[in-house]
Amino acid sequence: MGNVLVLAEHRQGELRDISIEMLALAPSVAEALGGEVMVLLLGSEVGPMAEKIAGHGVKVLVVDDPLFADYNSDKYQKVLSALIDDYKPKLVMMGQTAQGVDLAPALAVEKGLPFVPDIIGLEVEGGVIKATRQLYSGKVNAQVALKEADTGLVTVREAAFEAPDPSTAGAVEKIDSPLKEDLDYRKFVEYIEAEIGDVDITQSEILVGIGRGLKEDKNLPVAEALAEVIKADLCGSRAACDAGWLPDDRQVGTSGKTVQPKLYICMGISGAFQHIAGIKGAKTIVAINKDPNAPIFAEADYAIIDDLHKIVPQLTEKLKELKG
Numbered sequence: 413m414g415n416v417l418v419l420a421e422h423r424q425g426e427l428r429d430i431s432i433e434m435l436a437l438a439p440s441v442a443e444a445l446g447g448e449v450m451v452l453l454l455g456s457e458v459g460p461m462a463e464k465i466a467g468h469g470v471k472v473l474v475v476d477d478p479l480f481a482d483y484n485s486d487k488y489q490k491v492l493s494a495l496i497d498d499y500k501p502k503l504v505m506m507g508q509t510a511q512g513v514d515l516a517p518a519l520a521v522e523k524g525l526p527f528v529p530d531i532i533g534l535e536v537e538g539g540v541i542k543a544t545r546q547l548y549s550g551k552v553n554a555q556v557a558l559k560e561a562d563t564g565l566v567t568v569r570e571a572a573f574e575a576p577d578p579s580t581a582g583a584v585e586k587i588d589s590p591l592k593e594d595l596d597y598r599k600f601v602e603y604i605e606a607e608i609g610d611v612d613i614t615q616s617e618i619l620v621g622i623g624r625g626l627k628e629d630k631n632l633p634v635a636e637a638l639a640e641v642i643k644a645d646l647c648g649s650r651a652a653c654d655a656g657w658l659p660d661d662r663q664v665g666t667s668g669k670t671v672q673p674k675l676y677i678c679m680g681i682s683g684a685f686q687h688i689a690g691i692k693g694a695k696t697i698v699a700i701n702k703d704p705n706a707p708i709f710a711e712a713d714y715a716i717i718d719d720l721h722k723i724v725p726q727l728t729e730k731l732k733e734l735k736g
C-alpha cells in the first residue's frame with residue numbers, strides 16, 4: 413500500500429505550521445499511491461496536539477513518552493527507522509526546517525532512501541513520485557522523479573503551501589515507542605529562542621516592502637505613512653536592509669525571511685529572484701516600480717508603473733479617504 417508518513421514538528425509545546433502545511437500535499441499523493449496519510453507525532457503529553465492534527469481527517473500515530481519531551485535527532489532517527497520497517501510507507505515527508513535538515517539526510521543514508529530536499533511541489537505520475545524543487549535560488553523549477561524504492565523521503569519547504577483548514581475528524585492511535593532507553597551520547601541541553609525584532613514579518617498579514625528605489629532613508633516616511641493607513645508592517649529587499657533603512661530581520665528573500673502575507677505592496681524593488689523566493693507565499697502582490705520591465709511585475713497581481721514618490725503619497729491619501 414502506498415501510505416504517506418508525515419512527521420509532525422513541534423517546539424516549546426506549539427505545533428509548527430509546517431506540520432499542517434504538509435497536509436496540503438500528503439492526501440492527494442497518498443490517494444494517487446492507493447494508500448492513506450499517517451502523521452507521526454513524537455512528544456510528551458501531546459494529546460491535544462494529536463487531536464488538532466487529527467482534525468484534518470488523517471490518522472495520527474502518537475508516541476507519547478517523556479523521552480521525546482524535546483527534539484533529539486538521534487532519537488527521532490531511531491524511531492523513524494523502526495517505523496519505516498514496520499509500516500513500510502511509500503513516502504516519508506518532513507519539514508525543510510532546522511529539525512528536518514538535521515534529521516532527513518542521516519535517515520536517508522541509514523535506510524538508503526531516495527531523498528529530495530526542500531520541495532515546493534509533489535505529485536504522482538504513473539505510480540512514480542515526482543517532486544519539484546528550485547535550483548539556482550529559485551531561477552529554475554526542476555521536477556525530480558524519486559528512484560523506485562520501497563520508501564522515499566522528501567523535506568517540504570516552509571510556507572510553500574497554505575495550511576488546509578480542519579476538515580473531518582481523523583483518528584489518534586497511540587503506539588509503543590521503539591526507543592526503550594534514553595541515549596547517553598546526545599542530550600538536549602537548552603532551547604535558545606532566536607532574537608526576533610519588534611515585529612516578526614513571517615507572521616504579518618499585510619506588508620509594505622521597500623527597495624533601493626526609495627533612494628534614501630529620509631524617504632522612509634513615504635512607506636511608513638502607507639503602512640500606517642493599511643496597518644501593515646514594513647519589510648525590505650536586501651538592498652534596503654544593507655543600506656540600514658530597516659533592520660536585518662525585516663529582509664525578505666533567500667538570505668532573509670520567507671513571508672506569506674495576504675497583501676504585499678512593494679515599492680522600488682526590482683524583483684531579483686533572491687527576493688521573489690521569499691514572497692512566493694504572498695496572496696496578493698502590488699508592485700510599484702517606474703521600470704515597466706522590472707522582473708517584479710512578472711510576480712505581481714497589480715502593477716503600478718510610475719515613480720513611487722509620486723504614487724505612494726497619492727495612494728496613501730486615497731486610502732485614508734476611503735477609510736473615512
Ligand SMILES: Cc1cc2nc3c(=O)[nH]c(=O)nc-3n(C[C@H](O)[C@H](O)[C@H](O)COP(=O)(O)OP(=O)(O)OC[C@H]3O[C@@H](n4cnc5c(N)ncnc54)[C@H](O)[C@@H]3O)c2cc1C
Pocket residue numbers: 622623624625626648649650651652663664665666667668669679680681682683684685686687690700701702703706718719720721
Ligand atoms: C547570495 C545572495 C543572496 C541574496 N539574498 C537576497 C534576499 O534575501 N533578499 C533580497 O531582496 N535580495 C537578496 N539578494 C540581492 C538581490 O540579488 C538584489 O540585489 C536585491 O534584491 C535588489 O534590491 P532592490 O530590488 O531593492 O534594488 P534594485 O535591484 O536596485 O532595484 C531598485 C528598483 O527600484 C526601481 N526604482 C528606482 N527608482 C524608483 C522610483 N522613484 N519609483 C519607482 N521605482 C523606482 C528601479 O526601477 C529598480 O527596479 C541576494 C543576493 C545574493 C548574491
